Amino acid sequence: MNGLWKKRIPAFLLTLVMIISLMPAALAEEPAATPDAGSTTVTPRENDPDDTTGGGDSSNPGGTHSHVWGSWVTSKEATCTVPGLKIRTCTAPDCNQSEEEPIPETGAHKWVVKSTTATCGAAGTKTEECSECSQEKTSADPATGKHSWQNTGTPTAATCGKPGVQPQVCQTCGNTRNETIPATGNHSWETVTVTQASCTGAGAEYKICKVCKEETKPTATPALGHTAPNAAGKCTRCGVTIQTHTHQKTGGIQSDATRHWYNCAGCSERLEEAVHGPANAGGKCPTCGYTLHTHSWAKDWTTNATSHWHACTGSSCTVKNQEAAHAFVNNVCSVCSYVRSAGTFTVRFYNGNSVVNTQNVTQGGYPTVPTAPAKSGYTFRGWVAYNPSNALWTTGTITVNPAAVAISRATDYYAIFSAAATGQNATISATPNIGSTLSAEISRKCSAFGVVPSVINFSPASSNYGSLYTSSTQSDSYLVRANYDYMLSEISFMTFRSGSYGGYPLGYVAKDSSGQNTVRGTITIGGTSYSNQIEYTVSAGRSKSFSRSDFLDAYRRAVGNGASLYYVVFSAPSDYNDYGTVTSGSKSFTKNNLSDYKFYYSDPRSGEYALDSVAFKADSNARAGKLTLGFTAYGNGSNVSGTVEITIAGTAKGDVTYNVEPGKQRTFDAVDFNKAFQRAYGSSREDIDYVVFNAPTSYDSFRGQLQVNRTTFDRRDLNSTKFYYSSSKYGEYSLDRLSFEADSKAKEGDNISIPFQAYYGTGYNDYENCTLVINIGDGVVGSGDINYDVDPGKSVDFKAKDFNNFFKDAYPGYNLSYVEFEQPDTSAFSQGTLYHNYGISSSKSFTRTTLDDYEFYYSPGNKDYGIGNLTFVANNNFKDTVTLEFTAYGTGDRSVRGTVSIRSTEHANDGDINYTVTPGKSVDFQRTAFNTFFRKKYNSTVSYVIFDRPTDANVFSDGTLYCDYGTSAQTSFSRSDLGGTRFYYDKGDVGRNDYYLDELTFVADRTFKNPITLTFTAYGEYDDDYVEGELVIKADGSSSITSNYSGSIRYTTTTGVNVQINANDIARYYKRSYPSYNLQYVVLGGIPAAGNLYYNYYNASSYGSTSRTQITSANYGGQSFYLSPSAGQFALTELTYVPSGSNYCASIPFTAYGTGGTGVSGTILISVSRTAVSEVYGVTPRNTAVNFPAAQVYSAVLAATGSALNGIQLLNLPAASAGTLYLGTGSTRADTTTVYTYAAGANQMSQLRFVPSASYTGSVEIPYVALDANGAALASGTFSLGVLNSRKTLKDVNSSTWCYKYVMELTDQNVISGYTDGSFKPNSTVTYGAALKLIMLAAGYPEQAPTGKNVFSGYLSRAQADGIVTRSNVNLSTPITRLQVAQIAAGALKLSTSGLSSVRPFTDTADVYVQALNAAGIVEGYFSNGTSTFRPSATLNRGQMSAIVWRMNQYRK
Secondary structure, eight states, X not given: OHHHHHHHHHHHHHHHHHHHHHHHHHHHXXXXXXXXXXXXXXXXXXXXXXXXXXXXXXXXXXXXXXXXBXXXXXXXXXXXXXXXXXEEEBOSTTOOOEEEEEEOOOOOOOEEEEEEOOXXXXXXXXXXXXXXTOOEEEEEEOOOOOOOEEEOSOOBOOOSSSOEEEEEEETTTOOEEEEEEOOOOOOOEEEEEEEOOOSSSOEEEEEEETTTOOBOOXXXXXXXXXXXXOTTSBBTTTOOBSSOOOOOEEEXXXXXXXXXXXXXXXSSOXXXXXXXXXXXXXXXXXXXXXXXXXXXBOSSOEXXXXXXXXXXXXXXXXXXXXXXXXXXXXXXXXXXXXXXXXXXXXXXXXXXXXXXXXXXXXXXXXXXXXXXXXXXXXXXXXXXXXXXXXXXXXXXXXXXXXXXXXXXXXXXXXXXXXXXXXXXXXXXXXXXXXXXXXXXXXXXXXXXXXXXXXXXXXXXXXXXXXXXXXXXXXXXXXXXXXXXXXXXXXXXXXXXXXXXXXXXEEEEEEEOTTSXXXXXXXXXXXXXXXXXXXXXXXXXXXXXXXXXXXHHHHHHHHHOTTOOEEEEEXXXXXXXXXXXXXXXXXXXXXXXXXXXXXXESSSOOXXXXXXXXXXXXXXXXXOSEEEEEEEEEEESSOOEEEEEEEEEESTTOOSEXXXXXXXXXXXXXHHHHHHHHHHHHTOSSOOOSEEEEOXXXXXXXXXXXXXXXXXXXXXXXXXXXXXXXXXTSSSSEEGGGEEEEEOXXXXXXXXXXXXXXXXXXXXTTOEEEEEEEEEESSOOTTOOSEEEEEOTTOEEEOXXXXXXXXXXXXXXXXXXXXXXXXXXXXXXXXXXXXXXXXXXXXXXXXOTTTGGGOEEESSOOTTSEEXXXXXXXXXXXXXXXXXXXXXXXXXXXXXXXXXXXXXESSOTTOOSEEEEEOXXXXXXXXXXXXXXXXXXXXXXXXXXXXXXXXXXXXXXXXXXXXXXXXXXXXXXXXXXXXXXXXXXXXXXXXXXXXXXXXXEEEEEOTTOXXXXXXXXXXXXXXXXXXXXXXXXXXXXXXXXOBOOOOOSEEXXXXXXXXXXXXXXXXXXXXXXXXXXXXXXXXXXXXXXXXXXXXXXXXXXXXXXXXXXXXXXXXXXXXXXXXXXXXXXXXXXXXXXXXXOSSSEEEEEEEEEXXXXXXXXXXXXXXXXXXXXXXXXXXXXXXXXXXEOOHHHHHHHHHHHHSSOOOEEEESOOOOTTTEEEEESSSSOBOOSSBEEESSSSSXXXXXXXXXXXXXXXXXXXXXXXXXXXXXXEEEXXXXXXXXXXXXXXXXXXXXXXXXXXXXXXXHHTTSSOOOTTSOOOTTSBOBHHHHHHHHHHHXXXXXXXXXSSSTTHHHHHHHHHTTSOOOSOOOTTSBOBHHHHHHHHHHHTTOOOSSOOSSOSOSSOOOHXXXXXXXXXXXXXXXXXXXXXXXXXXXXXXXXXXXXXXXXXXXXX
């Protein structure tokens, strides 16, 4: 209270003073009004507007009154824990008294969230704090469920017709979503003129949204009306006369390519103008005589009910040729085969060649199907409308129901059967390697019913009868199983072991590849199995040691595992002496005494021999063949008899012999095998079909293998594979692709003999037995155990280790002591001399009579002669082989006989100058070789060389001699051309009819193998200085790895995407061979090995078959596919290839026939891969060579197929005018058969080098087939190159831009150009004027200066003048359509519209210029589900236009 009064007393006193001072004025005033009861109102004075308060009550002059309280006003808010304060004031005049009253505390906290751990997706704990008292509390807080979205990433903008998408992420939980951005709904319309309005005709236009490409319906634009007439009275826009006058003809009738008219004498109006009428018989307009076209008469007859004729193929020509009335025979015209209605026809039903039923059926009627015929061993499957011959029914065979086919001509039906033969039994001898015999017997049984066995199911007999195994490993896991399908090729490897019972009954069911044709029976395997055969191969003049383990294995196979072998006794056959002798060390055994000796497995007894010391020494002159030694093995079980089969292979020759040097490859020649067969057969009138080899077991250990490309054959594969004489026949491989590659470590003189059967027919016994011999080395007869080569006039040293190694080969545990030579023949040293310590003072020479008097030691003492000190010195003319026989003696009283062959590096058939060439390759002559030869006689330089005219008429039958080969100045020489021609050493001396010696090249055919000998005379500066010599060209005995894919026409597709064969592609291929003729029809030469070929696949064709038909091996032959088919004929446009699988190339051979009896064959190659193989494209400056981009090609193939590239085969080489593709840095040219490998090999992709021709610029394309490690195709691709004057840079076109190739090459040719800002704008729509300029420049027109305001007006004027553009109202600034481009381009190129297919290529336009441009390969359409459209009203952008212009350029080349 004290505080209160301290405040109030001063206030009270102050108030009192003020009241007193104002009292007179207050008293002078009357109340202005009477306020409401209980209150008094004070009105301020006008001169004191600030006085708004009053002191006491006017009715209480003494100053006391009842308070009139105002409303409470809160001066302090109450909180949850602290009271508040409110105050009110008296409102009476002159009273300023106030009073206060506390406000109780609220007791309610004001909670504010201080923190929380809850998120949008997870509950947490919430902490709250009172904002008044700061008290805190915690509680559970549920998940909010409200994400905190924030934009992230790049949005997809919304367009007029398509919503956009904005990626968002929650800042709390990280969840993402795509927020939809609504479509704007605002199209950006652009008007496209379809038809320009003219003075009298309405136009048409539509709008297209530049963003979403939505199009409006076309609307009409009003006619423009005529302009005011000019001085001639004509409309200035269209030239029509507005102010008329009386026309008067002047001059004769006028004409152009489409119309004729008369000119008016008084104006330029055309009178009686009309389109040319149909051509008359002479091909002329009947009104004006203008030549419309040259008739091209259709091959097939056009008919009606009364006559037939050949129609002209011109699109508007109705002239008939050779029209005549029908000549009916049995209601069928004998000329055109027209069938006259009414009458009856003969219907015959055949069973094979026998008619089983004949009926006469009224035209339009149906025959009665006879009872199904029977055929022993077969099941009747139905009727077919062709003669199936020996073909069997499969699930792919199309049968017909004759009762449902109306008869319109004489008709034959043939019964077709599936094989179901039973009881086809046979008996064969029991032999260990029974597979080949078993396979042949089953094949023979099947062939009797026309079945080609594919799989065989066996029913094996009890083991008491024996055991049949799938391989030479005769264990239980390899036993033949019952009810298991074995491939025919697997049977060849089966082996047999006899049981205790005789006559093993083997049931079988053989099926063909369709599984619908079967042959059943039982093969009885009888007799005793001779499983104990040991095989060895030895070269003529060489020794082959026997292995005791071979005999132990044979003994245990017969007696049982664990048996012990004691010794072996051999027996010699009657022809023993023809091949050689069995030896043991220095002991030789004769035919008569061989069986007197025992050869012990271990610990030989006194006077006997160890089995491990036995060898067979083949006579050096032994013929190739097989020697069979009998043997009996004795041990702790029963005695076992067997044979040792020794194959003698050597330079004594087989029926076919090839010599292959170590590390080299030799490709076989099918002709060699055919000649071998004909010699065995006794007649040259028969040719082989295929060859089957029967390689011995030693084949797998021989150093080298047979192969096709990179597919190698082990013994099992080789013996089960057929190699065909003609690659055109079905089969696994062609003999011409087979080669032998010798290991680089193969030993000279080693060889192998491989028997083979040459089959010439389908019969079981239609073959002849022959032998293939492969020699390691050059094939020189007399190759020794130790061989040395020496150049004429040079020397060669003997090496002691060679003799020691030879001795240790015979006796591994012993050492060589010395060697004794036998007296050689009389001519041994006629061409050289053998010395000891040659070239030093102690040198000693030996004659043939003294050589055998000396011992030559491996480790000689001071007084001994050393075998390593011998040297043979050859005479200058040494071209032969010297053979020295010796005996090598060693420790343990061991000795072995052998031979040393010393061979000349030059042979008797070598020339003074020698070249070797790989078949299919080329070799360049070197002028220095002639100069070296000349300088042997004269110490001066050769001046020129003259070749003699070869006496052999066939000297160049397998190759050609060229000068300047591969250039535009290339010259080839015949026998007559070569004789007398001078070839100069110095190029400056070459006269008009002379040639440069250093530019001679011999190009060998792939068949080249016989040496060519050319005699010549080399002249010096003076004619008296000359020397005569011989030049010999030989095949090097090897060849490159080759491949034989071809692709006259190429398509690429991806897995599951069909390929529609384009008839125009074949027509253009035909035209390249016969430019003056037209394609008529195509006949297929086969079907693809993978995938399927169909006719009318989409059931949309009106030609030939009206339903889908698969083309198979049974129905492709003889069927013609026409470019312009008539009713009933098959259309070339309806062939569809359906792929199966991925990563392969399918081939379809064909022959295209045309007018004038012409024809050309080719192959359609279809590449199928997971994705398309990208084209590898690069550019190079003019006159600059470029290496093949091996790494880029590898990457392109890997990306498309997922498989590693092993190599490529080139499909085509660049034209000579463009340049040459070389291998390496030399002059070897690439070809289209060699496989160029990626990583290793003699011919690598990276070694390919393209050298452009001088000054050539333009495009180069090199197509290829990508091959895997087995030589199989993975896909095809293309390496393309632009040879440019200079490379231009455009900022929006780079190597990843789809039209990069076209733009780079066209800008280099100044056909197109970019904008001033350095861009090309490939996606910008091209205008009529710009397109017109590009087309005319591409067609060969020069630049045209403007004739009007538009920069392209000059091109329009020239196009109109040349009839390319016939319209007068052309807007050069509007977008051009695809139809207009086609019309202008066809006109500019002057493409012919005659000879085109009668089948329209597109369903949405019949424009003949579009068809002509499509036939030229310049424009294509859009194919979908059997329908091809052109989209004629669509516009083009600059990139698309560059592609069309580029193709125009290529077409003109």
